Amino acid sequence: MMNRRDSVGVKVGEIQIGGNAPVVVQSMTNTDTADVKSTVRQVMDLAKAGSELVRITVNNEESAQAVSQIREELDRNGCFVPLIGDFHFNGHKLLDKFPGCAEALAKYRINPGNVGRGSKRDPQFAQMIEFACRYEKPVRIGVNWGSLDQSVLARLLDENAQLSDPRPLAEVMREAVITSALESAERAVSLGLPKNRIVLSCKMSGVQELIAVYQALAERCDYALHLGLTEAGMGSKGIVASTAALAVLLQQGIGDTIRISLTPEPGADRTHEVIVAQEILQTMGIRSFTPMVISCPGCGRTTSDYFQKLAQQIQSHLRHKMPEWRKKYSGVEDMHVAVMGCVVNGPGESKNANIGISLPGTGEQPVAPVFEDGVKTVTLKGDRIAEDFQELVERYIVSHYGPNQEHQTIAE
DSSP, X not given: OOOOOOOOOEEETTEEESTTOOOEEEEEOOSOTTOHHHHHHHHHHHXXXXXXEEEEEOOSHHHHHHHHHHHHHHHHTTOOOOEEEEEOSSHHHHHHXXXXXXXXXXXXXEOGGGSOOGGGHHHHHHHHHHHHHHTTOOEEEEEEGGGOXXXXXXXXXXXXXXXXXXXXXXXXXXXXHHHHHHHHHHHHHHTTOOGGGEEEEEEOSSHHHHHHHHHHHHHHOOSEEEEOOTTOEEHHHHHHHHHHHHHHHHHTTOOSEEOXXXXXXXXXXXXXXXXXXXXXXXXXXXXXXXXXXXXXXXXTTOOXXXXXXXXXXXXXXXXXXXXXXXXHSTTGGGOEEEXXXXXXXXXXXXHHSSEEEEOOOTTSOSEEEEEETTEEEEEEESTTHHHHHHHHHHHHHHHHXXXXXXXXXXXX
């Protein structure tokens, strides 16, 4: 694993961000927070998928009033994931009027560009920090270039105009985002909020801009950092852009918690952003969340889609069972399962996995050898290959990851 940047650890409920803790996965609901039932259901779905922190919108009195009910309902259902309140414009009023909301939330998110305008900005920001101090809550100071504090930008533009060799506008914009975050953090500390209760983020929607901003931010402070490409987009574009940006930063040891801000496709499951975040961390070897399925892309040797269906079935089964297995089988998330489509790479990949199957390609004998820890154990044939292999995977997990079992992690 690559070396992580040293940062001040921040406790959010029972979860630690930074301070050498593992990179934390978080997500955000898109329900109306005032709809307690829908919000509770989605929070539970996100937590079950592996979101270790869940952010909810707190934008009006109805949503603020609902927060304590949401927390109570989650606790009754055995879901103790910390809730983060996302505040813009009126957070100081809502926290003042609804102390139950202020208490129930595990962390507050403040956007310096949306706290207040002009003469109202400083007192309203101070009020938010005072509530965080009163209730002993950590705060994410989250700057977003789409809602940047215009007073900071105007000041830096004026200073830049006085230079004999002014910097490009894009560079000044990046500096304004960083300056807004650092000055806001300094202000929070001066108001009494300890550094170990501050997380910073500087979100951009462009990959190169995000990388440049976080590289500079990491050099200039030791606050815990939240990573995310804002407005990443929909589908493959959002996934590719987020991965391209975050992978570079994570490889450099930058980032203590991440969120993948995907635009959900109509009717799509909100948990998809959690899975993408986990897969980024797992494929980079930073953290493991669920057994890794290795499968080939297919070619003219695999004209049947049988291996594709089996790979999909096994991957879905593993992810579905992980909440249960995580409690019973220590280390199961490090397991590798190979589902291969023909004899070219099938046996080799299967031998290198904990357990793997090499399915017959076009024109090959209709048999499927199974390998466990590099040794062929059985050859499957007939109409129940998929069911039989899934059963073998289950047996392998019980025998290798059960209590008092030593297990072998596949080398990256």
